[in-house]
């Protein structure tokens with residue numbers, strides 16, 4: 185089944201939800217003047233965006249909880265490509281933190297000409313797909329996902345939001361950004377949140393004492409974010425995002441794909457992803473992170 189025109193905008197070959205994207209918002213993003221001290225967290229959808237919208241303001245404010253307790257995530261760390269940016273851009277504090285789902289080649293020119301920094305967060309594509317499948321059930325501005333298998337076919341063909349996962353990850357592995365880009369994985373954030381926050385603060389040159397680090401890690405843990413109405417999308421009207429169908433902060437774990445994929449589906453999925461990542465020099469553990477299985481059952 186093709187994506188509905190009513191719900192999606194086609195932008196440079198990518199499907200984007202009309203609910204939050206317009207031709208104007210995409211032009212605004214394209215022409216956006218990034219500043220040297222801007223920070224952009226980039227993700228393929230369902231890879232840790234909301235998490236970074238929590239982590240970044242805390243790191244940039246030395247662990248002050250005020251922004252994450254008083255400003256909804258979409259205004260506190262807005263999406264580069266969404267309509268809200270034009271509304272809130274002028275009042276963003278400096279240094280500005282933004283998020284984006286765009287591939288590298290659709291970044292504004294100012295990314296190259298500025299010294300803005302990028303944090304690229306990736307997640308195991310099987311868990312990305314599972315998270316996205318449930319998200320499609322609760323978000324009325326997206327097409328119904330159909331069966332899990334139908335959704336898997338669409339995901340592998342890139343007939344989903346922001347196109348193919350493999351294209352996105354590859355585009356951000358080959359940039360001219362040098363030491364201006366930090367690669368993080370959702371899996372390492374789950375495994376060691378404090379260590380991940382430390383990597384972010386070191387990358388951004390923000391010294392944080394142990395107490396601030398502790399406060400940030402506590403604020404950003406799944407259970408806390410799940411109850412933070414500024415971060416859990418409960419402020420969005422239910423007819424747009426229905427948390428009773430599937431909460432936006434759903435499980436927050438690694439490896440949930442095991443509860444969804446049959447052995448055949450897993451084999452088919454992995455074969456396609458491996459083939460498309462074949463030319464990458466990276467080992468599969470880097471682009472397809474998987475926590476080690478327990479030593480014994």
Ligand code: PPS
Nearest residue numbers: 229230231232233234315404405406433434435436
């Ligand atoms: S979106 O729609 O692209 O902005 O979604 P995104 O925020 O990238 O991804 C949503 C998934 O991230 C999980 N999440 C977290 N996991 C662990 N800890 C914390 N603090 C956290 N915050 C968000 C969220 O639960 C979604 O994953 P699933 O697997 O569906 O639970």
